[in-house]
Amino acid sequence: MWRRFSFRRRRADALACIEFVEVVTNYLEGAMPAQEAARLEAHIGQCHGCTAYLEQMRETARLVGRLMVEDVPAGGRDRLLQAFRTWKASQA
Ligand SMILES: [Zn+2]
Numbered sequence: 001m002w003r004r005f006s007f008r009r010r011r012a013d014a015l016a017c018i019e020f021v022e023v024v025t026n027y028l029e030g031a032m033p034a035q036e037a038a039r040l041e042a043h044i045g046q047c048h049g050c051t052a053y054l055e056q057m058r059e060t061a062r063l064v065g066r067l068m069v070e071d072v073p074a075g076g077r078d079r080l081l082q083a084f085r086t087w088k089a090s091q092a
Contacts, residue, residue: 016043017084020050024057049084 020040026032027040044050 016040017047017050017088018081020044020047021053021081021084024054028054028057028061049087 020027020043023032023036023040027037032040044054
C-alpha cells in the first residue's frame with residue numbers, strides 16, 4: 001500500500017517538472033489561474049531543478065525585456081527535460 005503510494009507520488013512529481021517547463025512562460029507572465037500558479041509554486045518549493053530553471057527564465061526575461069519561447073536556446077528545453085529525467089532516476 002505504502003510502496004504503491006510513493007511510486008505514484010514520484011510519477012506525479014516527475015510529471016510536474018515536465019508540466020512546469022511547459023507552462024513556465026505563462027507563469028512568469030501571470031497568465032495563469034491563481035490556483036494553478038499556487039500548485040506550481042508548491043512544486044517549485046520542493047524541486048531544485050525547477051527552482052534553477054525558473055531563475056534562469058527570470059534572468060532571460062530581465063535581459064531581453066520579454067519572455068518568448070523562441071528566446072530559449074534551441075534544444076535547451078529538450079536538454080532540460082533530459083536532465084530532469086536523469087536527476088529523477090538518480091533520486092529513485
Ligand atoms: Zn520540478
